[in-house]
Amino acid sequence: MVINRSQPDSLQPDHPALGDRHTVDLADCIHELPDGERYLYQLFSLIEVGDLTVTNPQGKVFHFGQVGSDLPLHLIIHNSGTCDRLLAFGTLGFCEAYMDGWWDEENNNLVELIGLFYRSNVYAKARDRVTLALALKIIAQRLRTVPILIQNSRKNVQHHYDLGNDFYQQFLDPTLTYSCGYQLQETDSLEQMQRQKYELICRKLALQPGESLIDIGCGWGGMLIYAAEHYGISGTGITLSEPQATLARERIEQKGLSDRLKIVIADYREVQGQYDKFVSIGMFEHVGKGSFATFMQKSFQLLTPNGIGLLHTIATQSNERNGAWVDKYIFPGGYAPQLHELTQELWAAKLSVAHCENLKPHYAETMKRWAENFTTNWTTITALDPRYDERFFRMWYLYLQSFEASFRYGGLHVYQLLFYKGKQWQLHVPMSFSV
Template structure:
């Protein structure tokens, strides 16, 4: 009799101590769990072994990327339900990883071992990155950036749409187009920085050139954009040429630590600082401070995590680190502000746009799902599954306030104390582009 789903459900509930909120369909066709709930499809016994040999988030991620696990029904609902078991069980409840290591749970573990078949650890999917640690040298940073961004410009065009902006958009309302929201975000950055003709802007982590093109075309500023990705740089240079802006915009493959032609009047860093690393953040802030003229402004747009009571216990997200952003590290916004001020900046404004990123990510997921077959052809089935999972899970993380995103505006205020900021700085909320 086909009963793998029943046995799997019973053993998992025995380990976790709570009912499973999703329905299970196992490799033998059997089903168990609440009717009408999203279905966790366990395609093979290997999925069980992955969970046993790497309990918790990474084991589940490996099973997902390899296609051993799937979800039928609403992806966001399923992830939200599973998050309560894997990531958010609270201070008084054990995580799945802790439970599977508990001596009292050995009977259930033995049952899962029998259900999973041969007790051999499956090899990780080829999309998983192996690295020596969070070194954040120029060499390791370049390799990490290449892993994430050199997936293929055609793939990113599917996900990001025509704007080719890979950071949080700024939505006038939820029903706006992604292109409108991304244009509004770039315009907001330009207004906060106060760029105008005759000024020089350094765009750190320029991506596919969207900020550089917008600032040069709409505000007449001269821009140097830097990235560590060869594919991004080639794409950005073509965009600059197509826009007729080669006299205004230069795109370089360059580490921010190697920029030597300052000072600049303004610096934008949009979605780049997450790659810097906690141990290197003061160095990052020092470099940008040195590259700015006195009175120059920095706009630092960065994802932040929630602070913990015991910061020493913070651990990097295993799935994100292994499959998405190798060596990426999130810091609380307070830590970012403190490090910028230690470097000599005067922080003038902090704006949280957390809900905007959730809207952005849901649009990206919809783009990927709508052109799934082509996305798989351009990369691999595993890579496409990585992106779908991480973007959907990230959307929920922003919606549930597990992570946030902030624009921090800082000034290299001169000794005279004249910051050059208007008395009512938030007039930038009004559209002022030419």
């Protein structure tokens, strides 16, 4: 798979041939470089672990980190405007430059390139130098997408999840599960990982035949279908995406489960009733900090006395909850919680935590498989809709690769928090398994 296909001449100004490139000692020319390029190299000079080579548009080659390490990386800057974008808008500008084809890693290995920055804490140090223009841009974007209002939540969901069922079918597994899988063996397929994740959740919830289950943020109904087929439950799935709901209903009907499962298009705040068990997988990241308490209180209300729930969500150790680029292009209005915020709000809602598990490395492996499927099926994807052009491809490739790097090397985690309503917790079936 080649990311850097032919670009317009305007994106590659007088970039020299390979033979015309020459290595330069940064110290000899640092004061002669434009402000943006000098700023970029100052950040790269913070690299302590790894081997990075940078070739600028004029063919000058610079080395950073430990030359000769096991995995050398090569950043090729095609357009000098890349550095200006970085200087003006931080990682937002740098990522937009990638979308426009202004830079590449020679072998398209964005996971390890981003991982190199994580290992040397470059991102955290760069955030200390955020410009006023970037700060104002971030604030403006957050105000447009903050999901306190239900209409904002709908818009945010539509931005990402209404790209089309046929689009997601090209890189997800047959269960159409768009959340972290659970790997038991290195050879596990993506579908095996997702089914193992569902099995893990079912065991944690101690599902029993005839019980009722509500799934907040049900996607295409994978969890409900699995639980109904293997544990005999009835259930309701809640989603804000009409395309998801339509396909979820079709899949439920094909499985002969329409008498036990239903899908409702609604915001979680609009849901009524009570259920024996509660689950929410990969949805809480879209709730927004201002609604953490509301979500937990609604979870309490939806559970019967002594009911059990499980919250599966991405969380972060960083003070930056959703980067400006991710907020603008991938998940508008998203806000990754920190673990202590989850436990505090559960406690405040009178829900007690029974078990907590971190699936961080499992999500890195899930992202890796999604990216492989995405690139393998790109030709098919481009035929689906004119929107899926080269810039869209690079945007999604960067999203998948950067999130894999964040789970593998950075501060992103994914937790499963098992909680219960009431004052007594009874030990039941094993909450984990192996093969």
